[in-house]
Amino acid sequence: MLRQISLGMVGLVVGGILTIVGFIAYFILDNATLNLVGFFYGIPILLGGLALKASELEPAPYSQPTSEAIVALRDRQATATQTQIRKDVTRFRYGQSAHLDTSLKALKLSPTDEECPMLQSIRETETDGAYTLVLQFESPFFPAQAWKDKEQKLTSFFGPGVRVEVTALNDELVEVALIATPVAGETPVVA
Structure with a gap:
């Protein structure tokens, strides 16, 4: 079952969600903890997902x-x-x-x-x-x-x-x- 899941897509979704949460925390909520999660985890995971998606063979x-x-x-x-x-x-x-x-x-x-x-x-x-x-x-x-x-x-x-x-x-x-x-x-x- 896991062989049928695209790691690139998982990275894009998880990284995208964390990045969006980080931006919302920074600009709207003024929450430093969520801001750090978004920037330090979300963006690298998002970039990793993009790299995997670019080299993916379905x-x-x-x-x-x-x-x-x-x-x-x-x-x-x-x-x-x-x-x-x-x-x-x-x-x-x-x-x-x-x-x-x-x-x-x-x-x-x-x-x-x-x-x-x-x-x-x-x-x-x-x-x-x-x-x-x-x-x-x-x-x-x-x-x-x-x-x-x-x-x-x-x-x-x-x-x-x-x-x-x-x-x-x-x-x-x-x-x-x-x-x-x-x-x-x-x-x-x-x-």
């Missing part, structure tokens, strides 16, 4: 709701990599230009920040009885064929227990499906 939205059957399948089959990716992209991030930017750079799918594919949405589904996490990227600088050529590298990168399938939706939209391939005796990750 969570990737789900393109469709996840059914209870898929959640149960996730609980049984999801790998640590799938769970980590799902948790990382569905929370606020700070100081990053795009979700999974370091992974995309390591895979040579993003040579510069300007050319980095942008994660548009995610969804959880089932593929032939296996839990699947689908990442939809807007990728204007890397055609679908470039993604398709890296399918094997993506599989080994996100690897063990994950098979990757790339699907082109159009010239600029690509879906990357991370499909669980459970190994006998492997303990699933509970999310």
